[in-house]
Amino acid sequence: MAARSGPDQDRIDPEVLKRALILIVGFLAVIFDTTIVSVALHTLATQLHASVPTIQWVTTGYLLALGIAVPLSTWGLRRFGGKRLWMAALTVFLIGSIGSSLAWNVGSLIAWRVVQGAGGGIMFPLLTTLIMQAAGGKALGRTVTIVALPALLGPILGPLIGGAILTHLSWRFMFWVNVPFCAAGLILAARFMPADKPGPGTPRPRLDLPGLALLAPGVAAVIIGLSNAGSAAGFAHPDVIVPLVSGVALIAAFTAYALRLARRHGQPLVDISVLSRRPVASASAVLFFSGFSLYGAMLLLPLYYQEVRGVSPLMAGILLVPQGVGTVLSRGPAGRLTDKIGARPIAIAGFLIVAASTIPFALAGPRTSAWLLALWLLIRGLGLGAVTIPVMAVAFLGLDKQQIAHSSVVTRIAQQIGGSFGTAVLAVILSAVVTGRHGDLATAFDIAFWWATGFSAVAVLLSFWLPGGSHRTWRFLPHSVHLAVLGWRGDIRRRRGSARGRRRAVPAGRRGGVSALPGLRGDRRGERIGRAAPRPRSALRPGDPGRDAAGSGWLRDRPPAAQGREPGPGNLPDR
Numbered sequence: 001m002a003a004r005s006g007p008d009q010d011r012i013d014p015e016v017l018k019r020a021l022i023l024i025v026g027f028l029a030v031i032f033d034t035t036i037v038s039v040a041l042h043t044l045a046t047q048l049h050a051s052v053p054t055i056q057w058v059t060t061g062y063l064l065a066l067g068i069a070v071p072l073s074t075w076g077l078r079r080f081g082g083k084r085l086w087m088a089a090l091t092v093f094l095i096g097s098i099g100s101s102l103a104w105n106v107g108s109l110i111a112w113r114v115v116q117g118a119g120g121g122i123m124f125p126l127l128t129t130l131i132m133q134a135a136g137g138k139a140l141g142r143t144v145t146i147v148a149l150p151a152l153l154g155p156i157l158g159p160l161i162g163g164a165i166l167t168h169l170s171w172r173f174m175f176w177v178n179v180p181f182c183a184a185g186l187i188l189a190a191r192f193m194p195a196d197k198p199g200p201g202t203p204r205p206r207l208d209l210p211g212l213a214l215l216a217p218g219v220a221a222v223i224i225g226l227s228n229a230g231s232a233a234g235f236a237h238p239d240v241i242v243p244l245v246s247g248v249a250l251i252a253a254f255t256a257y258a259l260r261l262a263r264r265h266g267q268p269l270v271d272i273s274v275l276s277r278r279p280v281a282s283a284s285a286v287l288f289f290s291g292f293s294l295y296g297a298m299l300l301l302p303l304y305y306q307e308v309r310g311v312s313p314l315m316a317g318i319l320l321v322p323q324g325v326g327t328v329l330s331r332g333p334a335g336r337l338t339d340k341i342g343a344r345p346i347a348i349a350g351f352l353i354v355a356a357s358t359i360p361f362a363l364a365g366p367r368t369s370a371w372l373l374a375l376w377l378l379i380r381g382l383g384l385g386a387v388t389i390p391v392m393a394v395a396f397l398g399l400d401k402q403q404i405a406h407s408s409v410v411t412r413i414a415q416q417i418g419g420s421f422g423t424a425v426l427a428v429i430l431s432a433v434v435t436g437r438h439g440d441l442a443t444a445f446d447i448a449f450w451w452a453t454g455f456s457a458v459a460v461l462l463s464f465w466l467p468g469g470s471h472r473t474w475r476f477l478p479h480s481v482h483l484a485v486l487g488w489r490g491d492i493r494r495r496r497g498s499a500r501g502r503r504r505a506v507p508a509g510r511r512g513g514v515s516a517l518p519g520l521r522g523d524r525r526g527e528r529i530g531r532a533a534p535r536p537r538s539a540l541r542p543g544d545p546g547r548d549a550a551g552s553g554w555l556r557d558r559p560p561a562a563q564g565r566e567p568g569p570g571n572l573p574d575r
Helices: 014-037 041-047 057-069 072-080 082-101 106-135 140-147 149-168 178-192 209-232 238-263 272-276 278-308 313-319 321-341 343-363 370-394 401-436 441-463 471-495 499-503 525-529
Strands: none
Touching: 014 057, 014 082, 014 106, 014 140, 014 149, 014 178, 041 057, 057 072, 057 106, 057 209, 057 401, 072 082, 072 106, 072 401, 082 106, 082 178, 106 140, 106 401, 140 149, 140 321, 140 370, 149 313, 149 321, 209 238, 209 401, 238 272, 272 278, 272 401, 278 313, 278 343, 278 370, 278 401, 278 441, 313 321, 313 370, 321 343, 321 370, 343 370, 343 441, 401 441
């Protein structure tokens, strides 16, 4: 199916936007909870009179329940429907939050955190599945900017809220913060989400118990092993090697079982065969390895500010805000460019920016200007947004509704294990260097940041596996960036209701021919007359993609090759 260009493909369906906003309200509770608790472990250990290894289970237990519950989302979606499953998972998370706030000792807190993880584990892939199914393969890049919004807001607001609560209130309020989001999410979902309960005649799918018995403990064992590696400062320990080897063996056994069951026309818990598609396989690999360059460095940054520069947790959260701001700013242009030219060049550029902006921290010391580091954090955030959006979007390229659910689970598991692996590796490196340097924290963090930079450079090479992009794409990239920025600026003008801004839209043939791409500057004249606006011959230089040497013509009436676009479902070239 050839990709089409026009207003219908360039903008997100209002129904998709409505569903996304309803789901995001409830999902913010999960995101804020994860980022808030991560800065409170020291306070929890003091208040609950627990040792550091014991209090670590507040996070480890949550992650274990999260990993076990993620695969259940595919079966639950077929069995109960998206609306009922979402509301049930949100209710479980709400109960776990209230229980955590009322915990009487460290054991009860860990137990209630496991309940929270069970609800959150279903919500993570279900959010992506429901929004992507509603999008129907259109404007994938821009749709992912909505899906990724909670994950972008969490690192900005979570540490600030957590630091403020720990400074001025009791730690129990960290969990009461979730209650308003959960309640609002339940009300909105019950009232506005369409009912999608399976019909009376629809056969009810059976839960794949053998698959669950293999995959769930396999993921849990890998997470336990990686968590032990970070706390034990090394991988050469029995409590690290045994869980890791057992977990990898169980996941490999599940892979063989699921493939055999799929060949027999069965319904495995997770359809591993989606990895035979290049977009899903490449996106999963990049998401896994991004744990080293992205999540590992996100562990180092707050520790650097607190241990080397001696700031409080609240001030460390404030100093990390520029990175979150940069991520939010880059998500819009990244989504537009992903829809226009494909995921590969955007992801490569993003990883290069992340690598370059991590180097200043490897060269920084205790007295380096905080303003200069904030500027580099802003640039690093721009790179993070450019990495996240295209990689997530390409994972759903050309999939049907059933495959979207399985791709959500596969990519989520890859991202979770990769994040744990990257965090453990950099934690081990940091601890080893501190021991070898006799407690020289500044030098230890410099070396750890150099490792994070090297991992980002390797991720650049891995991103070449992503589909989308060619030698023509690289030549067209500067022009596409220019068009995306102009379209972004035009959207801001329209939102302000400025008639003057609409009249001064970029004329054809001057600044890149924006009128030839009505979806960028919001020109809807083509919709009213039933066809797209003409593309002038002067819009592009001879030889550029989209230039038709035979005549100006109508852009939408030309074959995809004459539009400078690759054939494939949606707007992303599947090549």
